[in-house]
Amino acid sequence: xxxxxxxxxxxxxxxxxxxxxxxxxxxxxxxxxxxxxxxxxxxxxxxxxxxxxxxxxxxxxxxxxxxxxxxxxxxxxxxxxxxxxxxxxxxxxxxxxxxxxxxxxxxxxxxxxxxxxxxxxxxxxxxxxxxxxxxxxxxxxxxxxxxxxxxxxxxxxxxxxxxxxxxxxxxxxxxxxxxxxxxxxxxxxxxxxxxxxxxxxxxxxxxxxxxxxxxxxxxxxxxxxxxxxxxxxxxxxxxxxxxxxxxxxxx
Numbered sequence: 688x689x690x691x692x693x694x695x696x697x698x699x700x701x702x703x704x705x706x707x708x709x710x711x712x713x714x715x716x717x718x719x720x721x722x723x724x725x726x727x728x729x730x731x732x733x734x735x736x737x738x739x740x741x742x743x744x745x746x747x748x749x750x751x752x753x754x755x756x757x758x759x760x761x762x763x764x765x766x767x768x769x770x771x772x773x774x775x776x777x778x779x780x781x782x783x784x785x786x787x788x789x790x791x792x793x794x795x796x797x798x799x800x801x802x803x804x805x806x807x808x809x810x811x812x813x814x815x816x817x818x819x820x821x822x823x824x825x826x827x828x829x830x831x832x833x834x835x836x837x838x839x840x841x842x843x844x845x846x847x848x849x850x851x852x853x854x855x856x857x858x859x860x861x862x863x864x865x866x867x868x869x870x871x872x873x874x875x876x877x878x879x880x881x882x883x884x885x886x887x888x889x890x891x892x893x894x895x896x897x898x899x900x901x902x903x904x905x906x907x908x909x910x911x912x913x914x915x916x917x918x919x920x921x922x923x924x925x926x927x928x929x930x931x932x933x934x935x936x937x938x
Contacts, residue, residue: 708778708920714763722763730759732848736840737786738819739826743833744790748820758789777928778918779841783834835935842935846874849910853903865899872900873907874936 713725737758741751762785826836850873857866868889870876880888886896915928 711762711778726759726763729762732844733782733841735819735822736837736844737782739823739840740783740786740833740837741790742820742823743826743836748823752819754786754789754793757793758786761785761789776920777924779838779928779931783837786837838931838935839938842932843875845911845914845932846936848914849907850875852910852914853907856906866903869900869903873904 710725710729714722714729734755738751738755741754742748746754850870853873854863854866854870857863868885871880872878872885882896882900883893886893889896891899911932912925912929915932916922916925919925919928
């Protein structure tokens with residue numbers, strides 16, 4: 688078993704990446720095809736955290752789904768969002784604050800009984816929508832502010848995104864079998880196999896296995912930082928968002 692793909696050269700001269708704020712701007716004002724692609728990417732990243740917040744707030748599955756749809760439509764069309772100063776703060780806090788406004792408006796106008804009004808412009812994410820309630824059903828019972836479940840869902844999705852990127856790197860390097868063998872030792876893995884047993888199963892010395900896992904986790908950590916960096920307005924905010932992520936994961 689060999690080391691994780693070495694992509695230092697690939698990233699050495701990479702500038703601070705375009706943030707998801709760029710995606711928001713593209714979704715709001717870009718060409719139709721580009722705007723749709725940008726909105727699709729944002730929606731896939733935030734659909735479940737927003738849906739889970741609405742469910743924990745007390746909305747039914749159907750109304751929570753509608754609220755989430757309305758949220759993304761407002762992201763594109765609402766004048767106050769068009770005029771928002773998106774250069775400051777994190778995308779996570781921006782999205783949560785906007786959802787709270789959508790919910791407040793929904794409650795003020797008693798729109799919960801008017802389902803279907805926005806269905807002509809729904810975001811096409813059948814898999815995300817179909818899985819949302821099943822995923823929510825697995826959440827532990829909790830009476831805390833619904834912001835807690837939003838943050839936990841957001842943190843898990845950040846970790847899952849980083850893991851997906853790491854898997855792609857291993858696959859690109861022809862080492863997908865290595866990734867599959869070590870994946871359980873990443874944060875979203877079950878980490879159930881003792882190192883000695885895992886080393887024996889893979890035909891490695893335990894010290895070699897530990898080194899492989901260390902290298903994999905180190906690269907994974909860098910990818911988590913990259914995912915976070917795409918949701919803030921400047922590099923100085925990355926550390927604070929990482930701390931927020933760790934606190935959310937810890938519960």
